[in-house]
Amino acid sequence: MRHALTAVLAAVSLSSIASAQTAPATPVPQPSGQSAIGAAIARDMDGLMTLYRDLHASPELSLQEVNTAAKLAKRLKALKFDVTEKVGGTGVVAVMKNGSGPTLLIRADMDGLPVVEQTGLDFASKVRTRTPEGVETGVMHACGHDTHMTAFIATAKLLAARKDQWKGTLVMILQPAEEVGKGARDMLEDGLYTRFPRPTHAIAFHDAANLTAGVIGYTPGYALANVDSVDILVKGVGGHGAYPQTTKDPIVLGARIVTTLQTLISREQEPQDPAVVTVGSFQAGAKHNIIPDEAKLLLTVRSYSDETRARLIEGIRRVARGEAMAAGVPEDRMPVVSVKDEFTPSTYNPPAFAEQMAGLLKSHFPESRVVQTPAVMGGEDFGRFYRADKSINSFIFWVGGVPADRMAAAAAGQATLPSLHSPFWAPQADRVIATASEAMTVLALDILKKD
Numbered sequence: 001m002r003h004a005l006t007a008v009l010a011a012v013s014l015s016s017i018a019s020a021q022t023a024p025a026t027p028v029p030q031p032s033g034q035s036a037i038g039a040a041i042a043r044d045m046d047g048l049m050t051l052y053r054d055l056h057a058s059p060e061l062s063l064q065e066v067n068t069a070a071k072l073a074k075r076l077k078a079l080k081f082d083v084t085e086k087v088g089g090t091g092v093v094a095v096m097k098n099g100s101g102p103t104l105l106i107r108a109d110m111d112g113l114p115v116v117e118q119t120g121l122d123f124a125s126k127v128r129t130r131t132p133e134g135v136e137t138g139v140m141h142a143c144g145h146d147t148h149m150t151a152f153i154a155t156a157k158l159l160a161a162r163k164d165q166w167k168g169t170l171v172m173i174l175q176p177a178e179e180v181g182k183g184a185r186d187m188l189e190d191g192l193y194t195r196f197p198r199p200t201h202a203i204a205f206h207d208a209a210n211l212t213a214g215v216i217g218y219t220p221g222y223a224l225a226n227v228d229s230v231d232i233l234v235k236g237v238g239g240h241g242a243y244p245q246t247t248k249d250p251i252v253l254g255a256r257i258v259t260t261l262q263t264l265i266s267r268e269q270e271p272q273d274p275a276v277v278t279v280g281s282f283q284a285g286a287k288h289n290i291i292p293d294e295a296k297l298l299l300t301v302r303s304y305s306d307e308t309r310a311r312l313i314e315g316i317r318r319v320a321r322g323e324a325m326a327a328g329v330p331e332d333r334m335p336v337v338s339v340k341d342e343f344t345p346s347t348y349n350p351p352a353f354a355e356q357m358a359g360l361l362k363s364h365f366p367e368s369r370v371v372q373t374p375a376v377m378g379g380e381d382f383g384r385f386y387r388a389d390k391s392i393n394s395f396i397f398w399v400g401g402v403p404a405d406r407m408a409a410a411a412a413g414q415a416t417l418p419s420l421h422s423p424f425w426a427p428q429a430d431r432v433i434a435t436a437s438e439a440m441t442v443l444a445l446d447i448l449k450k451d
């Protein structure tokens with residue numbers, strides 16, 4: 001699937017992608033209307049890239065985005081937004097009221113990842129820290145949230161400078177802790193919709209490691225998945241490895257559970273409704289000749305609808321208990337299945353609004369730069385802003401970051417592309433930032449348009 005998509009997108013010619021950095025060779029008439037936005041971004045690109053490099057070189061882990069938040073809050077204040085800091089942890093809410101009209105929430109996420117950067121960029125992160133679990137690690141913006149923040153500031157500038165072209169209220173938010181699925185929930189619980197104007201519309205973007213730089217992808221309906229982490233503690237009765245008849249072996253039982261879990265997808269799941277159950281960790285035992293007391297399985301479970309999610313979790317409980325019963329495990333040693341708190345709900349783009357937004361982008365950018373993309377099994381907590389109030393018109397879109405020559409090499413089988421979260425992910429940042437800020441500004445000016 002990814003290969004086919006790669007080939008199609010590689011066919012998008014370089015010439016169709018306007019470079020924000022290419023100055024016209026001869027004087028051209030001053031652009032008017034929407035094309036003026038692209039020109040304004042191009043004029044500002046040196047400053048934006050300085051901000052981007054600074055953010056890239058100084059990433060902070062989830063829930064620790066203190067300096068990042070302070071730095072950007074200062075810029076928003078300078079643009080005359082009404083800025084509130086420390087909303088839901090390190091979150092920032094910047095409000096600009098401009099008469100009556102809709103209330104548009106624009107969101108960027110701020111956190112980096114515990115990844116040791118290996119891009120070789122001259123502004124690569126050298127930051128080292130300890131995770132809350134005590135693991136020493138490097139820190140990197142390996143998910144491209146630095147491009148999100150830079151495009152967010154660019155968009156704030158463009159909209160603040162065009163107050164005569166829109167009416168309504170802007171609520172621009174910098175969200176912490178996307179990577180651990182906590183930040184959106186923390187901001188909502190800290191009164192995002194009660195202490196500040198309640199949004200009627202919400203937009204965001206994410207950079208994409210499978211789209212050519214400057215290409216916009218959109219997905220009506222479910223765009224990203226429900227992400228659950230599930231632990232299964234398989235209890236047995238331990239003993240000597242030479243006398244298995246005196247034990248209930250949790251390793252054999254755990255292996256059966258792993259195998260039967262596969263049928264939740266292959267035999268019970270509607271084939272047109274994709275879902276995933278992956279056992280990512282199986283830990284048990286300490287020595288060759290000891291049957292241990294217990295085994296531990298760690299699962300990631302992905303789905304789109306609430307119904308499928310509930311069915312899979314029920315199925316995991318049923319399989320674990322059923323296999324334990326088949327193995328003759330006593331009732332008081334049944335497996336313990338726990339669904340972790342770090343759930344990220346699926347992200348849904350209400351289809352009519354997604355088509356309307358995509359239509360706007362298609363009328364603004366060359367047609368080849370706006371493509372419909374399939375839903376992915378990754379997760380994003382932007383979906384929480386919509387789930388908290390389903391009357392909100394919500395839309396998240398992708399902006400490709402892969403240089404066109406790299407995409408072509410990958411399509412020809414001569415290169416493999418790093419994914420998001422890879423220590424090698426180095427998006428073509430100027431194109432991501434220029435495209436995303438132009439797209440967000442175009443959408444915002446339409447949502448908040450004057451009569």
Ligand SMILES: [Zn+2]
Binds near residue numbers: 143179420421
């Ligand atoms: Zn990420």
Ligand SMILES: [Zn+2]
Binds near residue numbers: 143144145178206
């Ligand atoms: Zn991300």
